[in-house]
Amino acid sequence: MKSAAFDYVRPGTLEQALQILSERAEGARVLAGGQSLAPALNLRLAAPELLVDIGGLAQFRYIEEGADALRIGALTRHVDVERSEIVARRCPLLSRAIAHVAHPAIRNRGTLGGSLALADPAAELPACMLALDAVIHVAGPGGERRIAARDFFQGVFETALRPGEVLTGVEIGGLGPDRTYGFAELSRRRGDFAIVGLALAARRSSTALSDVRLAFFGVADRPVLARAAASALGAGDMSAARAALATDLKPVSDAQASSAMRLHLAGVLLERAFNETLEASA
Amino acid sequence: MSEGLSPLDRPNSYIGRAVPRPNLARLLQGRGLYVSDMTLPRMVHVAFVRSPYAHARIAGIDAGAARTAPGVVAVVTGAELAEVCTPWVGVLTHMKGLKSAPQHAIAVDRACWVGEAVAAVVATTRAEAEDAAALVEVSYEELPVVADMEAALAPDAPAIHPDLGDNLAFERKLDAGDVEAAFASADAVAQAEFVFGRHTGVTLEARAMLADWNPGEQRLTVYQGTQAPHMMQNIIAKHLGLEETQVRVVCKDVGGSFGVKVHVYADEMATAALARMLRRPVKYVADRVESFLTDIHARDHRCKGRIAVNRQGDILAFEIDDLTAIGPYSMYPRTSAIEANQVVNLVGGPYKTPNYRARARVAFTNRNVMCQYRAVGHPIACSVTEGLVDLAAREIGMDPVEIRRRNLLPDDSYPAQSASGMKFEALSHHAALDKLVAMMNYPALRAEQTDLRAKGIYRGVGLASFIEVTNPSAAFYGVGGARISSQDGASVRLDAQGAVVCHASVTEQGQGTEAILAQVVASAVGATLDKVRIILGDTDHTPYGGGTWASRAAGIGGEAAWRAGVALRENILKVAGVMLQADPSALDITEGQVIDATGQARVGLDEIARVVYFRPDTLPADFQAELIATRHYAPKAYPFAFTNGVQASWLEVDIKTGFIRLLGHWVVEDCGRILNPQLVDEQIRGGVVQGLGAALFEKCEYDARAQMLNANMADYLVPMASETPDIQIGHIETPTADSMLGAKGAGEAGTAGAAAAVVNAVNDALSPFGVRLAEIPLTPELVLKALGVVL
The missing domain is CATH 3.90.1170.50 (Aldehyde oxidase/xanthine dehydrogenase, a/b hammerhead)
Known part of the structure; x- marks a missing residue:
């Protein structure tokens, strides 16, 4: 299949990009790494009139660390995150998760911002942002906005981005030596979207976990925080945490797995991700 | 030629060697022409x-x-x-x-x-x-939509083609030996319903x-x-x-065919x-x-099977009832009944028992058409047979290796015939099994299995003996009226600078036909490999022939090329005899040089070509050189050159998630004379990977309205490198006497037995739980349901 015809523009500045998007908001799509959009075009699942290729906005390809924060530009490629010493040191959850994002060829071109703006409910990075309580930066005709990850993901391929807005980066705060992480996912093949996945972020004191955030993906129309399970885990009760998943999650059924199977697997992943935090501290 | 050597043991023969593929650089440089x-x-x-x-x-x-x-x-x-x-x-x-x-x-x-x-x-x-x-x-x-095979044959089902009366496209029954008596006298009977998902070939091009x-x-x-x-x-x-x-x-x-x-x-x-x-x-x-x-889909069978066995471990009988659905039309011209027919032909094939009853039914449905794909019918027959053999072994408490040793056709019993009437020239089931057991170190795996079970880790070993149809004669299609040639031809010519050009009717699909033909022709003529060029795939230029399917390109096309090459060598030596005033039978050709009985190089092929083409006036007036020879070959002694082999899978089942991790896979295969060991090994490996896809991943999912739900590469799961274990390959060589080369086919053996080995290994891993799975692809959900973890 061939893509339907479209116009293409590659603006040199963010201002130009925003200008074009404000003029052509309805029929325009932003092209970043193209790893999801290009297949959609070629399957004619998407047929925008205009592609606004923001790949030339080099200022949005960066990984920076602050005192307790990590900032990553929207056009940072997955491979940059995968190989980043800063990410590995300051936020190893992302290093762990990124290895599960598709395959090397896709990670070479796919971008962080593209993955977040697409908002596939079975994708790893949106769940990581939710677990990390990240703030997502967007720019638009009305100026810049900062949106908490928990407010950003609103459904299957739906986000808080408004027409004409572009995702520019993320900020992950509250980083410190007491942070601990776990990551686990089950996919039929390596690199596939997850049947169920879990990004776990918490703080570790000498005796217990606190500030536990469990972001499950592949279970609903968006990544989901399992709050009851998190609080049980904070109280050190794994079996209560597993049981609480039944109230936190109402998993979808599809050809890959039934709702009951997803719920079961979520419990298995919870144990495994938790054990990983123990091993990391051991 | 010195006495005592076979015709293949020529000096500097390329037969049996891995040689550089002549088309590889071109394809790897992106200079192919698709x-x-x-x-x-x-x-x-x-x-x-x-x-x-x-x-x-x-x-x-x-x-x-x-x-x-x-x-x-x-x-x-x-x-x-x-x-x-x-x-x-x-x-x-x-x-x-x-x-x-x-x-x-x-x-x-x-x-x-x-x-x-x-x-x-x-x-x-x-x-x-x-x-x-x-x-x-x-x-x-x-x-009205006929969505699946059971619905197709229901009494009130709407006929997709009203003129045909009903949706039953084909039915075959077979009853050999005394099945009733065998089941009546059995100490144990095991049965299962084996389910095979619909899948497809997924060619790269x-x-x-x-x-x-x-x-x-x-x-x-x-x-x-x-x-x-x-x-x-x-x-x-x-x-x-x-x-x-x-x-x-x-x-x-x-870019790949697979049928x-x-x-x-x-x-x-x-x-x-x-x-x-x-x-x-x-x-x-x-x-x-x-x-x-x-693209044609394949498999999609539900096959009920029963096996009778006595306490000593003798298999007394097999019985199957197979149902498959082929879509709305039987494919043209090979028909879509062949796979079910092959299932009937092949079940029980490796074993001695003469008692076998089978029924196969083929139904029309409103799904995509189905037809022959790599290892037609073999994975179904092998999974049913080998699944039943393992069930029987479990019933009587016998080791899976032991029950096979006891029942496989003995290596000294050939020529032999299966219960379904398949004729075997010479097979090597026992030699293959012995070699496999040694290669995989079976006792060590069993010990590891026992140790790990104590730690809550469930690993299993699965075996699958198989037979494979290769080198088909006209019995496959020609006798049924299809104009599908079972013979192939090759024409080999000496060019003016002493190079050799071979036109052949078999085709290259990426599997290495050109390499096989080049080394066969080079060896037969006595030329060096770099002087041989292969031309295929043009009905204006190549001899007439069947092409590439049913594991026949090397065994049939290679034999035609061998015979043409031998004939050209004889023609060249006649010229050499005249030029050197020597007896042609005292001369030979090696590395592009005519040599005498002492091995002394006397004249090069380039010089012979020069004389023949440009100075024929120097040759005797009553001598006409022919520097081209054409030969054809069709198998004659047997309808099919059956091969055999055995596969083993070693894997781990995560009983909490239902995920299966393949840890190792072994194949010992007997394709007769091995012309190129690397190509044979890669044929087997590729075939195994497609079999692993069937076992664990690949399925064309349809809904109740017969809509295909996963018609894309994201949702239709083919195995990739990360899912594929190391595949170790061993060989037994039992050449067929029906040809000079003795080569049988090797293209489908890997696919024939891989899924059976995997399913048997999963059941072995889960034997402490009494689980008996018989459906592929074996998804995590099927495993967890069988374990009762999820409903």
């Missing part, structure tokens, strides 16, 4: 409007908007195309009772599966053709055709990625009302017909969605 690479002057592209319904009457087609869309050359309906292309019926006379309905290149009144073409849009680019195809308004009236009608010559040239150029020449001519001499089929590089590209596809016939209708080149390249919706 149909999609080709452009001809005035070429146009076709895109098809395809039915979104599994069964619907075509009430009307409004192509007005499409006809005026940019770039559009023509919009053609089924009725219009039927004026230049006649329909076909996929039956063969030796498949008794097989029935099917006439199938048109484009549906005329009725669409019978999702994806069947209902109109063709031809435009100057494929993108424009697709744009316009979206503008074609088709009015459909939905008809999609199906593609470029058809060019030349009105000046009244000739159609068809560039096609196909396994069988001469068969396509015949079929295209027949249905376009042409003589075969008016059709030339050219097959350049092909997908040996059938007659409606959209490809439409492409050829459109070229004739429009009097200009028309190109069709299937996209990946079209591949999933219209």
Whole structure:
């Protein structure tokens, strides 16, 4: 299949990009790494009139660390995150998760911002942002906005981005030596979207976990925080945490797995991700 | 030649060696020529409007908007195309009772599966053709859908083709020995229902055709990625009302076939017909969605099986009842009854018992068409047989290796015949099993299994002995009336600088046919490999033959090339005898030099060619040199050159998630004389990977309205490198005496037994839980349900 015809523009500045998007908001799509959009075009699942290729906005390809924060530009490629010493040191959850994002060829071109703006409910990075309580930066005709990850993901391929807005980066705060992480996912093949996945972020004191955030993906129309399970885990009760998943999650059924199977697997992943935090501290 | 050596043991023979493939550098440098690479002057592209319904009457087609869309050359309906292309019926006379309905290149009144073409849009680019195809308004009236095989044969099921009366396309029954008595006397009987998902070949290169009608010559040239150029020449001519001499089929590089590209596809016939209708080149390249919706699917069987065994471990009888559904039409011209027929032929094949009863039924449904794909029927027969053997072993508490040793046909019992009447020239089941057990260190794996079970880790070993049909004679298709050649030819010529050119009728699909032929010809003639060029895939230029399918290119095409090469050597030596005033029988050729009995080089092939071509005046007046020789070969002594082998899988089942991790896979295989060990090993490895796909991943999912749900590479799961374990391969060599080379086929052995070994290993791993799984693909959900972890 061939893509339907479209116009293409590659603006040199963010201002130009925003200008074009404000003029052509309805029929325009932003092209970043193209790893999801290009297949959609070629399957004619998407047929925008205009592609606004923001790949030339080099200022949005960066990984920076602050005192307790990590900032990553929207056009940072997955491979940059995968190989980043800063990410590995300051936020190893992302290093762990990124290895599960598709395959090397896709990670070479796919971008962080593209993955977040697409908002596939079975994708790893949106769940990581939710677990990390990240703030997502967007720019638009009305100026810049900062949106908490928990407010950003609103459904299957739906986000808080408004027409004409572009995702520019993320900020992950509250980083410190007491942070601990776990990551686990089950996919039929390596690199596939997850049947169920879990990004776990918490703080570790000498005796217990606190500030536990469990972001499950592949279970609903968006990544989901399992709050009851998190609080049980904070109280050190794994079996209560597993049981609480039944109230936190109402998993979808599809050809890959039934709702009951997803719920079961979520419990298995919870144990495994938790054990990983123990091993990391051991 | 010195005495005591076989004809193959020639000095500097390339037989049995891994040699560089002559086409490899070209392909790796991107200099291959696939149909999609080709452009001809005035070429146009076709895109098809395809039915979104599994069964619907075509009430009307409004192509007005499409006809005026940019770039559009023509919009053609089924009725219009039927004026230049006649329909076909996929039956063969030796498949008794097989029935099917006439199938048109484009549906005329009725669409019978999702994806069947209902109109063709031809435009100057494929993108424009697709744009316009979206503008074609088709009015459909939905008809009752026969969605699956059980529904197809229900008493009140609507007949998809009312003229045929019902949806039963074919039925075969077989009753050998005394099955009743065997079951009555058994100490134990085990049974299971084996379920096999529908899957497909997923060739790297999609199906593609470029058809060019030349009105000046009244000739159609068809560039096609196909396994069988001469068969396509015949079929295209027949249905376009042409003589075969008016059709030339050219097959350049092909990106994998696996049986997908040996059938007659409606959209490809439409492409050829459109070229004739429009009097200009028309190109069709299937996209990946079209591949999933219209490339043949395969398997999709439900097979009930029973086995009778006594306390000592003797298998007393097998009984099966197989059901499969093939879509709305039997494929043309090979028919879609072959797979079920093969299941009947092959179940129990490795074993001694003469008692065997079978029934196979083939039903029509409103799903995509099904037909022969790599290892036709073998994975089903092997999974059923080997699954039953393991169940029997479990019933009587016998080790899986031991029960096989006790029941496999003895290596000294040949020629032999199976209960179903399959004739075996010489097989090596026991030698293969012994070698496999040693290669995998079976006792060590059992010890590891026991140790790990104590730690809650569940690993299992699964075995699968198998037989494989290769080198088919005319018994496969020819006797049923199909013009599918079971013989192949090769023509070998000495060129003016002493190089050797071989034209052969078998084809290259990426599997290495060119390499095999080059080393066979080089060895037979006595030339060096770099002086041999292979030309394939052109009905204007190559000898007539069947092409590449059923593991026949090396065994049949290679033998023809060997014989042609030997004949050319003899012809060359006659010239040398005249030139050197020596007895030709005292001369030989090695490394491009004619040598005498002492091994002394006397004259080079280049010099012989120079004299023959440019100074024939120096040769005696009564001598005429012939520096070209053509030979053909068809298997004669046996209907099929059966091969055999055994596979083993070692894997771990995560009982909490149901996920299966493959840890190791072993194959010992006997394909007779190994012409090129590297190519044989890679054939087996590739075949195993496709079998692992069937075992764990691949399935065409359909819903109750017969809509295919996963017609894309994201949702249809093929195994990738990360999912594939190391595959260790060993060989036994039992050459066939039916040919000089003694080579049998090796292309399908890997696929034949891989899934059976995996399923047996999963059941072995889960034996503490009493689990007996018999459905593939074996998904995590099936495992967890069997374990009772989820409902």
